[in-house]
Each structure stands twice: as C-alpha cells, then as structure tokens.
Amino acid sequence: xxGIPVIRANELTRKFxxxxxxxxxxxxxxxxxxxxxxxxxxxxxxxxxxxxxxxIRPTSGTASVLGYDxxxxxxxxxxxxxxxxxxxxxxxxLTIMENxxxxxxxxxxxxxxxxxxxxxxxxxxxxxxxxDQLVRSLPTGWRQKLAFAVAILxxxxxxxxxxxxxxxxxxxxxxxxxxxxxxxxxxxxxxxxTHYMDEAEYCSRxxxxxxxxxxxxxxxxxxxxxxxxxxxxxxxxxxATSSFT
Amino acid sequence: MNLxxxxxxxxxxxxxFFRDPANIRMLIVMPVVQLLxxxxxxxxEVKRVRVCxxxxxxxxxxxxxxxxxxxxxxxxxxxxxxxxxxxLQGMERDEIDIALLIPAHFERDLVMNQNPVLSASVHAVxxxxxxxxSQYLMQILADFNRKIRMQWLQLxxxxxxxxxxxxxxxxxxxxxxxxxxxxxGILVILLTMVGFSLASLNLVREKEIGTIEQINVxxxxxxxxxxxxxxxxxxxxxxxxxxxxLIASVFYGIYPRGSVGTIYAFASLYLLAILGLALLLSAFxxxxxxxxxxxxxxxxxxxxxxxxxTSVESMPPWAQMTTHLNPVAHFIVVIRMVVLKGSSFRxxxxxxxxxxxxxxxLLPLAIRSYRKHF
Numbered sequence: 286x287x288g289i290p291v292i293r294a295n296e297l298t299r300k301f302x303x304x305x306x307x308x309x310x311x312x313x314x315x316x317x318x319x320x321x322x323x324x325x326x327x328x329x330x331x332x333x334x335x336x337x338x339x340x341i342r343p344t345s346g347t348a349s350v351l352g353y354d355x356x357x358x359x360x361x362x363x364x365x366x367x368x369x370x371x372x373x374x375x376x377x378x379l380t381i382m383e384n385x386x387x388x389x390x391x392x393x394x395x396x397x398x399x400x401x402x403x404x405x406x407x408x409x410x411x412x413x414x415x416x417d418q419l420v421r422s423l424p425t426g427w428r429q430k431l432a433f434a435v436a437i438l439x440x441x442x443x444x445x446x447x448x449x450x451x452x453x454x455x456x457x458x459x460x461x462x463x464x465x466x467x468x469x470x471x472x473x474x475x476x477x478x479t480h481y482m483d484e485a486e487y488c489s490r491x492x493x494x495x496x497x498x499x500x501x502x503x504x505x506x507x508x509x510x511x512x513x514x515x516x517x518x519x520x521x522x523x524x525a526t527s528s529f530t
Numbered sequence: 531m532n533l534x535x536x537x538x539x540x541x542x543x544x545x546x547f548f549r550d551p552a553n554i555r556m557l558i559v560m561p562v563v564q565l566l567x568x569x570x571x572x573x574x575e576v577k578r579v580r581v582c583x584x585x586x587x588x589x590x591x592x593x594x595x596x597x598x599x600x601x602x603x604x605x606x607x608x609x610x611x612x613x614x615x616x617x618l619q620g621m622e623r624d625e626i627d628i629a630l631l632i633p634a635h636f637e638r639d640l641v642m643n644q645n646p647v648l649s650a651s652v653h654a655v656x657x658x659x660x661x662x663x664s665q666y667l668m669q670i671l672a673d674f675n676r677k678i679r680m681q682w683l684q685l686x687x688x689x690x691x692x693x694x695x696x697x698x699x700x701x702x703x704x705x706x707x708x709x710x711x712x713x714x715g716i717l718v719i720l721l722t723m724v725g726f727s728l729a730s731l732n733l734v735r736e737k738e739i740g741t742i743e744q745i746n747v748x749x750x751x752x753x754x755x756x757x758x759x760x761x762x763x764x765x766x767x768x769x770x771x772x773x774x775x776l777i778a779s780v781f782y783g784i785y786p787r788g789s790v791g792t793i794y795a796f797a798s799l800y801l802l803a804i805l806g807l808a809l810l811l812s813a814f815x816x817x818x819x820x821x822x823x824x825x826x827x828x829x830x831x832x833x834x835x836x837x838x839x840t841s842v843e844s845m846p847p848w849a850q851m852t853t854h855l856n857p858v859a860h861f862i863v864v865i866r867m868v869v870l871k872g873s874s875f876r877x878x879x880x881x882x883x884x885x886x887x888x889x890x891x892l893l894p895l896a897i898r899s900y901r902k903h904f
Binding site: 338339340341342359360363364366368370372373374375376378379383386387388389390391392393395 | 532534535537538539541542545546549550739740741743744745746747748749750751902903904
C-alpha cells in the first residue's frame, strides 16, 4: 500500500563549521502523506528541508527525493517539487497576476495553461477582483495562501512548506490546512514544518526534531500511545526537556 | 536554455523597474543632468590667468609690455603692485596666478642690448593652470621681443634667427571645443554607471529580500538566471545611450561623424562585459551596501584610468598597460574615434576584439559564480 518512498533519508547530516544543525536523521515519507516536521526554532527543521529540496548540500549521509539523489541530481529534484519558504517568497512590488505569471513562467508553463490555472486558482482563493493589486496590499493570511497556491502552480507531486502559517490568525490557519489536505487528497505528498503543535494533528505522520536529531516519529495516535501523552504539545515538551538531562 | 523562462524573468524585471517612479526618474534625470552639467565643469581650457605686474621701470616700453599682456584674451591683469612682496601676498590669498616683475632699467637695458631679465613667479598648486598660464605669458614675451628687435635694433643683413614658425591645424576637432571631446566620454561613464549599479543592486536586493531562494529552488538554470538579469539592463543601457546621443545632438550639436550603428554595436558588446562584471561581483556580495562599496571602488579605478580626464599617453607605462584591461578606456577611445574622427567599424576592430574577449570571459564567469545551492 505504501509504494516507493517519496523521500528517503539515511543518516543525513549537515554541519555549519563546528555546529551540527542536522544530526544523522533517517526517515521515509510515502506517497500521499502529509508529513509534519515539528520542532522548536533552531532545531534543524529548515536545514533538513533545504537539504532535501536541493538548496544546500548535506555534509554526510544519503537522501533521495522522488528517486533523485540529493547530491548529484538536485536540479532534477527542483524540477519536480514545489517549495514555499519561511521568508515571504512573493514579490511585494508586483501584482498578484504578475507573480503568478513569473512563477508559472520559470516552471515552464505555457501561457494558455498558465492562464487557465491562474483563473482557477484566483477563483478558489476568491481573489479574482484583486488580480491586478500589488501583493504588498494583501493581508498576511491571504498572502500566505497565495504563496502556497503559487508553489503548487506547476502541480508538483511533492511540496515542501516551511512554516507556512507563521504570523497567520487561527481562522486562516485552519483554512490553510484544509487547502493542504485537499492537495494531498489528489494523491500528492506534502512535507511541512511547523512549531504550532496543534497543527500536528492534521498530519498523517510526523516527526519531532530536537537539537538536530529526530526524537520521535509516527502517526499522531501512535505517538500519543507510545509516549502516554494527550496531545502533541505535551509530547513535544517531554521530548524537548528530556534532551537537557 | 528555455526561452520561456528567460522571457518570464525579463517581464518581471521590467514590471518591477517601471513600478518604481524613482527608477524612471533616475533613468531620465541622470543622463540629462550629467550631460548638461559635467561637460561645462570638466573644462580644461585655462581662461583668465590672473597676472599681477610689478613694474619697477615705469618706462614707455614697460607700459607697452603691460598693455600687450592685458590685451591678451586669456589673461586678466588683476593688479599692479608696488612691490614684489605685495604681489606675493596676492598670491597667498589666491587672487593671482602669476606675478611678473619688470626690473628697473628694463627699457635702458633692452635698448643697450644688455638682456634684461623679467622674472615671473607662478602659483603652481594647480599644475595645469600654472603651465598653461606661463606658456601664454612666454608667447606674449616672445612676440614682444621680436617686435622690439624690429623697431629698435638694426636688422643684420640676414636674420641670424631662422624664422620657422609652426602653424597648427586641429584635425577632427577644429575649434578645440571641450564639449565635443568630453560629451561622448561622459556618455560612456553614464552608461557604465547606470548599467553597473542597476544590475548589481537588483540581484543583491533579491538576496536581501529572500525571493532569490524561491528562484534557487526552481528549475531555472544558472545561465537562464544570469541572462534574465542581464537582458533588461542591457536594454535599459541602450535606452540611456539613445537619450545621451539625443542630448549631445540637441544641446551640443554633436553628431557622430561615423555611423551611429557602429556606436550601438560597440555599446551592445560593451554592456555585455560591464553587466557581466556587475553580476559577477553581485554573486559574492550579500548586501546592497557591500556591492555598492565594491562597485564604487571598481568604477572609480576604471574611470580614473580610462583616459576621460587625463590622456592615456601621459600615464606611466604600467598605467597605460592597465587600460587594455579596462572596458571603460576602450569605449571612450572608440566613441571619440567614431564621433570626432568618423572611424568605421573596421577601424575599431582591435577594441571590438578586446571587448568581445572581456564579455566572453566575464559572462561565463558570472554564470559559474552564481550559486543555486550552498
């Protein structure tokens, strides 16, 4: 039922000088999963994600993404994935349409397909009337939704989302996760980092990173049972504090 | 290379460029102001050399000499001092450039053929002014000498001094006017500064904002990225050139004697080299401040050693060697050749070769140095 893993990491490590940002992590992500990567700020989530998306090279260990090797085939990985970075990734001085045209263009979409997807997307986002407005003028929640929509414009089978809901109010956050679930329901895989523990419940499986290492991995119910906790908040606090002892 | 990707990048750059009115203002105001003001300021003609004559003779001849000096259009006799000290004080206060001392018994000595000595003290803080100013004075004195001989001395049967006179004809710039010389050069500087700073600031700004990461994680190739960043500024550079050539013709009446096509052809190549360098430097900079500082340094060296203000021939040999590697120097030579001399494309071929080599090295280097992963 699981099929070939979409992501397979083995002892993946990245050091910055003497600092070990990611310490020998091993895990697999399967097609159709919404895989959550939990951890405090600085736990190494973003570094791990950047290695998997081909933005930085691992120091050691191996990993493949969609069957491509992260060392040798990073450009092939980039062609097949979507990525939404932690920092706001749209151009604020461009309009919504100009952003869509730019990102569609650099993924090689032809103008007819692009126009079709843009219309569909703006309808879903309810931004049809604002298509010629500068992104700068949109509220944060809408911008994040737009950034996600742009990241899946080329319909990647695998999407990386780096703290997609940072600074977004709870209502928009819930909408946002429904969107992500919809995209997963189409058979795609989503890999998302977050430090909002309540969001972990949306994930089919998740892992908790503490100080560069993977402290726990499993589905939310498995983890609750295994660690005897009621929710992810409690799990996270247990794991994070135990690392100091 | 995917043309659709490059096209998407170019469209985006133009959309961003024209969104900001400050950019448009810069694109238009900078050429106009630079081309209208700088040639007027960068004028090396030494006009109004201020001379103070200290006349101890008060003879008819010394008055005649004073009159002759005052009559020269380049010289302004600002004062007639009573003592040499007084004249030197004027020089201290920067009021005069040359103090000319006419000794007592000047007329008598001259008539008695005893070779009187005039002494000129020159304010040499500004070397150019000092040397040109004293040359003017020498010419007047030589002329004065000759007339005196004719008037007062009996001419020998044959003239012992062979009278060979040099008459000058100024080719290519017959009226020796500075705008014709300076405007094309300043146009080159303008093109360089606009292209260089726009391109380098643009790339580094994307690093600062973080949008570059979104491009780095996309399938855009390094070559597509660099071309997508280069082509918009290449076009804007040619727009500035056009604007500059228009200003040169409307305000200064300077029409290139050679073909405008030759200028555009060379400028196109030149912009590839300059933008290649700008993008290469921005590959290593993390902030706009860094890239500004480095660009400022590079531009200053290029411009000072370009032959715009000082002629390359009068530089020391090592500095002359550097001009071969200086794209600005090549373009300044070329634009002066084409505008003033009417040189053809064939005449500038060596420079075309040098520029093609520079572009051929800098562009691939910029592409190589740009990093999509770390």
